[in-house]
Amino acid sequence: MSVWIEPLCINCDMCVPECPNTAIFRAEQHYQVDPDLCTECVGFYDKPACIEVCPLDCIKYLPAKPE
Ligand code: SF4
Ligand code: SF4
Structure with a gap:
């Protein structure tokens, strides 16, 4: 997830600096999240820390990937 x-x-x-998994990185146009590193903060926080601090509310949950 x-x-x-x-x-x-x-x-x-x-x-x-809020990400416990260092999953957020600067890409060409804007910051992005490495989906292989992001755990939605499970085990660290009750809610995704990045979503909590983003002033633009532009970080969203990815829809579940079909297996
Ligand atoms: S949800 Fe948590 S682990 Fe995922 S990018 Fe945001 S701060 Fe990092
Ligand atoms: S907090 Fe929001 S606006 Fe700021 S870098 Fe992260 S995703 Fe972009």
Whole structure:
């Protein structure tokens, strides 16, 4: 499970230090989340820490991937 960052992101950098899995990185256009590293903060916080701090509310849950 993972979250993803919408193109609305303004690269404010607030989410990056909050991630316990260092899953958020600067990509060409805006920050993105590595879905192989993101655990939706399970085991660390009750809610995804990045979603809690994003001022634009542009971090969203990825729909479950069909197996
Ligand atoms: S949900 Fe948690 S683990 Fe995933 S990118 Fe956000 S802060 Fe990192
Ligand atoms: S907190 Fe939101 S706007 Fe700021 S870098 Fe992260 S995703 Fe982008």
